[in-house]
Amino acid sequence: MLGSSPHFSTNAFRVATYNIHKxxxxxxxxxxxxxxxxxxxxxxxDADVVCLQEVRKVHRTEEKYFKNWPALAQADFLAPEGYEAIYKTNAITKHGEHGNALLSRWPVVTHQHEDMSEHRLEQRGLLHVELQVQERLVHVIVVHLGLIPASRVRQVLQLLTFIEREIPKQDALLVAGDFNDWGTRVGRMLQMANLKEWKQGRSLTYPSRLPLVQLDHVYARGLRPVGLMVPHGRIWRQMSDHLPLLAEFHFD
Structure with a gap:
């Protein structure tokens, strides 16, 4: 195991983000x-919330190729017992569709999707899920930003506009996902918007076999980052081109 789960015994909250490469x-x-x-x-x-990117809803070719392809859509298949799965499509392709998903051990209040596509070749979107965490409302936004730097900047501006419009300032907010940013510009933009992440140590997540950069992040407002870890080992390296990121927060 990766460590004991807080199960919100005091004020700890664990959030994972993972690009599963379909x-x-x-x-x-x-x-x-x-x-x-x-x-x-x-x-x-063993996270309270798991944010997933590149999640298949359906792929007709792969379903025929792999005899043990799950009968359920991937988000539902991956949800541990007792978790609720929310999925929204970002991209529709010739043989299927894929997008972002969120798995939560806490009740889902509402959810919505917003298209963030810059062009047809990179269909992107954000998934917004509102959770009831005991007496608190927690908003989680799952993103998978584009490969082109200028597109990412515009997508972050769209994200910040969405937050301003949809998220009450008094509510806790998490923004997690694959930011595809090899530099620091996206992080600086989010930090200027009062979204914070754990900064101590190195948390390299990509590529999984020889991590060189942290493309995956969990930012928060109204929660205090207290720790971050990236699991390592052969089994983790072979499952996806990304390693998962596990962040822990305390409520302010």
Whole structure:
């Protein structure tokens, strides 16, 4: 295990973010289905909230290729017992669709999706889920930003506009996902908007086999970051091109 779960015994709150690469690794005939291993990994993370990117709802070709392709959509398949799964499509392709998902052990109050696509070749979106965490409302936004730097800047501006419009200032907010940013510009923009993350030590998440950079982040407003970890080991390296990131927060 990665450590004991706080189960909100005092004021601790654990959030994981993980780009699962559609549950498949490799190319062509050598590709392998990793969604079953990812399911075990999600359970091992033991987070209160798990934010997922590149999640398949359906893929007709892969369903035929892999005999043990899950009958459920990937978000529902990955949800541990007692968790609620929320999924929204970002991209529709020739053979299926994929997007962002959130798995929560806390009750879901509302959820919505907003398109963030800059062009047809990079279909992106944000998933906003409102949770009831005991007596508190916690908003979680799951993002997967674009590969082009200028697109990411515009997407962050759209994200901040969405937050200003949709999230009450008194409510706790988490923004998690794959930010695809090899530099510091996106992080600086979010920090200027009072979104904070744990900064002590290095938390490299990409590429999984030899991590060089942290593309995956969890930012918060109304919660205080108190720790961050990235699990390592052979099994983690083979499941996706990203490693998961597990962040812990305390309520202010």
């Amino acid at each position: 549950g498949v690794q490799g190319l062509g005939p050598a590709r392998r289905l990793e969604i079953h291993n990812i399911g075990h990994a999600v359970e091992q993370l």
